[in-house]
Amino acid sequence: LAKTTQPISMDSYEGQEVNITCSHNNIATNDYITWYQQFPSQGPRFIIQGYKTKVTNEVASLFIPADRKSSTLSLPRVSLSDTAVYYCLVALFYSGAGSYQLTFGKGTKLSVIP
Amino acid sequence: DAGVTQSPTHLIKTRGQHVTLRCSPISGHKSVSWYQQVLGQGPQFIFQYYEKEERGRGNFPDRFSARQFPNYSSELNVNALLLGDSALYLCASSVGTGNYEQYFGPGTRLTVT
Secondary structure, three states: OEEOOOOOEEEEEEOOOOOEEEEEOOOOOOOOOOEEEEEEOOEEEEEEEEEEEEOOOOOEEEEEEOOEEEEEEEOOOOOOOHHHHEEEEEEEEEOOOHHHHHHHEOEEEEEEOO | OOOOOOOOOOOOOOOOOOOOEEEOOOOOOOOEEEEEEOOOOOOEEEEEOOOEEEEEEOOOOOOOOEEOOOOOOEEEEEEOOOOOOOEEHHHHHHHHOOOOOOOEEOOOEEEEE
């Protein structure tokens, strides 16, 4: 199993940039690292995925160093509606069996303060 | 376009019983994954299917099984239910395997008494 580590919780004021880091080892060398947002009583919602270096979309940026042992989700100028739990998701690939094992982090509960 | 749908939304079962959960992926998606989420924890990976073949398996006992049909819909079966199986069961669909971008359904809330 890949091991992942995320901060349990973070607080931020509205309008600030928030960075959430996930540490992960043994992940598949040829697969994406993805991040999801989850609100209570809903399924996770895809935010961003990347393989290496930096990826940016309309809602977030993702930074992945060359060794791929961590990834950092960056949310610019957070608002109250960004209060949610954020998860990283990584994959292990077993080439002998040709199968994957996907591991979510334990999640970071982000609270945005007015 | 319809998102991922799951049925039923809620159900209550007794210890020792069997349950079947169903999932319909987004049109055009050939991969379906199943996750178990206990309250307050992150989702735990159970299975991934692609083109009707199992492509991934998490650390769950053999009481858990799944299959994918020719129309890419999927069923998750759990036998001999235990109290600890009470959780939200999430289905996600994707165009590809592994850690490709996944779209999640609303989940099925299973309560075992």
